[in-house]
Amino acid sequence: MHVSRRNLLMGAGVAVTALPPGKTDGAQAPATPGTAATTQTTPGRVTTLNGRSLDWRMVDGAKEYHLIASEFEHEFAPGCKARCWGYNGSTPGPTIEAVEGDRVRILVTNNLPEPTSVHWHGILLPNGMDGVSGLTQPPIGVGETWAYEFTLRQNGTYLYHPHADEMTQMAFGMMGLFIVHPRIQHQPVCQRDFAFILHNYALRPGSYRPDPSVMTDFDLWTFNSKVFPAIDMLNVRLGERVRIRIANLSMFNHPIHLHGHRFMVTGSDGGRWPQVSWRPEVTEIVGVGQTRDLEFVADNPGDWALHCHMSHHTMNAMGHGIPNPVGVAQAALADRLGALLPDYQPMGGNGMYEHAEHASMGHMQGPENTLPMAMGRGPFGPIGMGGMMTLLRVRPDYRDGVDPGWYSGDQQPRARRITARSEADETDHSSHHR
Numbered sequence: 001m002h003v004s005r006r007n008l009l010m011g012a013g014v015a016v017t018a019l020p021p022g023k024t025d026g027a028q029a030p031a032t033p034g035t036a037a038t039t040q041t042t043p044g045r046v047t048t049l050n051g052r053s054l055d056w057r058m059v060d061g062a063k064e065y066h067l068i069a070s071e072f073e074h075e076f077a078p079g080c081k082a083r084c085w086g087y088n089g090s091t092p093g094p095t096i097e098a099v100e101g102d103r104v105r106i107l108v109t110n111n112l113p114e115p116t117s118v119h120w121h122g123i124l125l126p127n128g129m130d131g132v133s134g135l136t137q138p139p140i141g142v143g144e145t146w147a148y149e150f151t152l153r154q155n156g157t158y159l160y161h162p163h164a165d166e167m168t169q170m171a172f173g174m175m176g177l178f179i180v181h182p183r184i185q186h187q188p189v190c191q192r193d194f195a196f197i198l199h200n201y202a203l204r205p206g207s208y209r210p211d212p213s214v215m216t217d218f219d220l221w222t223f224n225s226k227v228f229p230a231i232d233m234l235n236v237r238l239g240e241r242v243r244i245r246i247a248n249l250s251m252f253n254h255p256i257h258l259h260g261h262r263f264m265v266t267g268s269d270g271g272r273w274p275q276v277s278w279r280p281e282v283t284e285i286v287g288v289g290q291t292r293d294l295e296f297v298a299d300n301p302g303d304w305a306l307h308c309h310m311s312h313h314t315m316n317a318m319g320h321g322i323p324n325p326v327g328v329a330q331a332a333l334a335d336r337l338g339a340l341l342p343d344y345q346p347m348g349g350n351g352m353y354e355h356a357e358h359a360s361m362g363h364m365q366g367p368e369n370t371l372p373m374a375m376g377r378g379p380f381g382p383i384g385m386g387g388m389m390t391l392l393r394v395r396p397d398y399r400d401g402v403d404p405g406w407y408s409g410d411q412q413p414r415a416r417r418i419t420a421r422s423e424a425d426e427t428d429h430s431s432h433h434r
Ligand SMILES: [Cu+2]
Pocket: 221, 252, 253, 254, 255, 308, 309, 310, 313, 388
């Protein structure tokens, strides 16, 4: 019943009003001159990876939303959970979607053990609605419900997050996306619109609560508070235009890299960029406290990695400051330790691939509630990544909601082995170690 009511209201909410004559968004570049004003398509819906959009209902002329801040158990990937804070039982909280021109009222209930507030990052609004506790309002006390209300005068990719004890509250997962759709869809129209937030968690091995005091040395690097391979994949049909909205509320800048395609950077939390400012990239640094909109045509079928290019950010919990095992001959050590510990297995002397292989097979038992450093497994073996990584899966025959599986690519060329490892390689290889 609730769903149908919501759908009804959504239907009412998307009754599109044309911009007044002559008032066009400067960023729009209609494919055919003169067609923009008549191209009144339904404002899009965003797909929040591993998430959802927040329900609303029309009350006194405003779309009314309700965010409830609380603590709950969150799973980063099977085998790793933590006590996190967020909204409506999830981190990130549900995505707020609205349309430019909407009046919105957002009720915030604080079920946390301490005061909070909500700041609407990037939204142009009256000062008193800005949500900075102590500066523009007293904090929202424990158990209280407050209302924020404003009219949306822009469109783009924005955020919401606390501005009260933000170091702690954001370290525990409090954040969400705030997407404002344009009244008339931007051209060219995107058939897919994905969104996620970059974040980091200091969840020490064996612990169940992120440590908010950590500044740089994090254990989990996340898209929407999930790590690979638990992050939703971006499934699209060949030839579709795709938008990926990426926001960063972590403690690092992240160079997000897409394989197999070149995208245009088309917008930020400053709104949609004029087309002359778009630039082609394959890696875009999303700075802390920034958002970026990337758009491209998915014209290359396959399974394409989408990941942060900081190689430690595609890893899960790992030790730092440990002795470097690469190049160390461990055979003698293994013999002696093996006598004491029958299961002892030296690893890392030739690199960390072997480690990833074991981890991806589930053969490595780490500390309690701790994920292996890398655990993704593909059709050809370990993918050797965790953390900030997922896949763009482009298929000619993709059907919505149906898992396309691994790309077979039977008709496509694939890298192939030319020679097997020879005796000469063996000798040469080991000589490097001695
Ligand atoms: Cu990164």
